[in-house]
Amino acid sequence: MPLPEILLGLLWIGVTAYVLFGGADFGGGVWDLLAGGAERGARQRALVEHAIGPVWEANHVWLIFVIVLAWTGVPSVFAAVASTLYIPLTLTALGIIARGSAFAFRKASTLLWQRRLFGAAFAFSSVVTPFFLGTVAGAIASGRVPPGIAEGDLAASWLNPTSLVSGALAVGTAAYLAAVYLTRDAQRAGDAGLAAAFRRRALAAGVVVGGLSAVGLVVLRADAPRLFDRLTTGAALPLLALSVAAGVVSLALLAWTRAFLAVRVTAALAVVGLLWGWGVGQYPRLLPGVTLREAAATDAVLAATLGALAVGAVLLVPSLVWLYATFQRGDGQGEGESGDAGAFPRAENNS
Amino acid sequence: MDVLVADAVNPHNLMAARLQMALSLGWHIIVACLGVGMPAITLIAEWRGHRTGDPHVQLLARRWAKAMGVLFAVGAVSGTILSFEMGLLWPGLMGTYGEVIGLPFALEGIAFFIEAIFLGIYLYAWDRLPPVPHLLSGIPIVIAGVASAFFVVTANAWMQQPTGFDTREGRVTAVEPWAAMFNPATPPQTVHMILAAFMVAGFSMAAVYAVAMLRGRRDRYHRVGFLIPFTVAAVITPVQIGVGDWAAHFVAENQPVKLAAMEGVFETERGVPLHLGGVAVDGELRYALEIPYGLSLLAHWDPNAEIAGLNEVPTAEHPPVNVVHWAFQVMVGLGFALLALVAWQWWAWWRRRDLPRSPWFLRAAALAGAAAVVALEAGWTVTEVGRQPWLVYGVMRTSEAVNPAPGLVYGFAGVAAVYAVLTVATVYVLRRMAREKPVPVAPQERDVSDYKVV
């Protein structure tokens, strides 16, 4: 495969990983927000905090990876997107600051009012940040970012039907993925009550996301006919079908079984299908009138970057596996002296 | 500012963008320095605690690790904003030259991953791993932190000495990414920066315990807490002054306009004196203390060497002279002040194997952390403001790169407000952590539920 395509593929893998991992961390914040009063929501919040704590920084790096690959691989497209969409992107950036720091501050604070204050900042920014990122996706998908610097409409580019639907879809997807992952975490921690609570939330979020996706297709048809055609008749159709099928299967599994590990896989597949469907549907056109080949960096840059990433992957992949394995495996032994489950108060589990 | 008026595309936008960049970089760099320096210092403490079994040292390592958890989170998010801002504020730079400096940033991305992954393991698996593997899991954090500092500064060095690319009609036609990364400014700038990070971390951590000792808490815990970071900083300070000299020679050779601004030299002459203090007014440096032949000697090892003055280039291409001149004086002055402090401590240690007895030593040490931070900020001011009006030296002006979309001023206001809150919250949380008595067993995991007072 030629270098620009490989780089774009990697970039899209980065986007996918960010949605699947980082997105779920945002979703954790959404459930934190909806968990209710300090007393009632304590167990849910503790589970969320416990699940996100060790991994969120690593998950967050996917976003940086995507940004950096974008300006390296397709610099003019990066500049066009960043300059036209600077309002939602600035808001995203502020949301990221508020969320990450509030999460760390909450962990380090002991007084209730502090934990409440930082918790509120964390939860609120977890909802708005994916929304703004979603509007950015919608702006690109509906071809509202023209090439050139700040050539697009600063407001209409991201305040339009496609952007709004994709913003909502981003929040919904984050919440759905988080609920699915947390159901399994709670199950593994042996907390049936909490698992049932998150299972209900996962079901509700799944139905909402399914509905939003359907609305999204209708909006796309009016707003971005080319992408709609590719999704419904063209090369992207199999991916869309995969997404729908996986979504239906995961809802069924959630409703009628306790196979929460399997739901993790099908839920992730549903999201992957949607993302790659969009990617394939849009390829090779990145912006209106700009194809990948026109925008791609010189081969020397692409080769050097890909080479560096290949070497980096040799270090990264085993490290990432070790990270996730350490904390997923740890949960199984959580009852023992390793005490990792200490993060959430087990004593009240029978309530 | 003269520069801004000369090529005003949209002066408010340009001003807002520069202020926003300066604020977010200036903020991030402090946390970043702690992120580079603290893991090594914490590992030293953990290792000594493991070797000697001294509970005080073990406790110090845990408390530092806990503070590191907060600082890394804040560093990660404030750094993310920077990578957004590269596009939001300077699309002209990234759209054209993004691919030229992309390689170091991609490498930096890998370093960030390693840093974040092992930080998660180091902090959260403290009680789950045996001591030696746990210590080892900290080493990648140190390496990746230093590496990420190296990579990002190579990108900045490229803006000082752009090499490794060809352009035709404003489009980049050929790039040698490795040549761009290893440009001539890379060696002195990266070394100087990495050492600065260790100085900032060492002096700031030591300052916390200097304050406690001034308040009368002179037990072993506080003494060791002072000595470990202070020793790290003390070893590095003399080296840093040598490296600073290297950086200055480099500027003298390669960026004569910046050197002239640093020293307030307007006319090209031989046998130029070194200027201490002074203000540039109407194309002349006034009220400065002159050390005859000093500058020629220092910059070129020859008392009669010629120094190019600012007037070699049009006024529109002068950087803001007073800012650069004073920032340089402040950095060098603080560098020597810190060296004096370190010498005092070495001397007392050599005589009596103890800290100097005078309370003035502790008072000075309590200020050393802030002094190192100010030197750091001053150094960046020299580098970045001294490069003006160029963003990429001799290639692209700052005003050509800025985002022309209206309303950047509001973005700046929002960012400034968020950073104000963030500053207050960070300082507050860290101070509380420093005061807290009960100490969690693992730095992150058990802190919520079960405390164990050691």
Ligand code: HDD
């Ligand atoms: C000392 C050297 C240094 C310098 C000059 C900079 N940084 Fe930085 N940066 C670090 C040293 C560092 C670090 C110590 O490696 C951090 C701090 C905390 C952390 O996790 O990594 C970091 C974090 C950090 C992150 C978040 C990484 C993560 O999630 O872990 C990003 C995206 C950036 N930086 C980007 C930048 C950009 C775009 C800069 C300049 C324009 C910049 N940094 C200057």
Ligand code: HEM
């Ligand atoms: C890869 C590293 C860096 C890049 C790409 C970079 C890029 C830039 C850019 C685009 C600007 C705006 C133009 C200007 O007004 O000068 C700027 C300004 C500035 N940067 Fe850097 N910078 C880097 C590193 C740093 C770091 C680490 C600091 C640390 C504090 C720093 C300090 C500043 C300051 C203070 C300004 C404002 C200068 C002014 O107001 O004139 N820079 N930098």
Ligand code: HEM
């Ligand atoms: C006392 C002797 C020192 C000298 C002669 C010196 C010299 C210099 C020079 C000439 C530059 C500009 C480099 C350029 O524009 O390319 C610089 C930059 C800088 N200085 Fe210093 N410096 C000294 C001490 C310090 C200290 C004590 C610190 C911090 C603790 C520090 C931190 C920095 C930083 C962060 C920069 C900007 C980035 C870089 O070039 O790495 N310097 N210094």
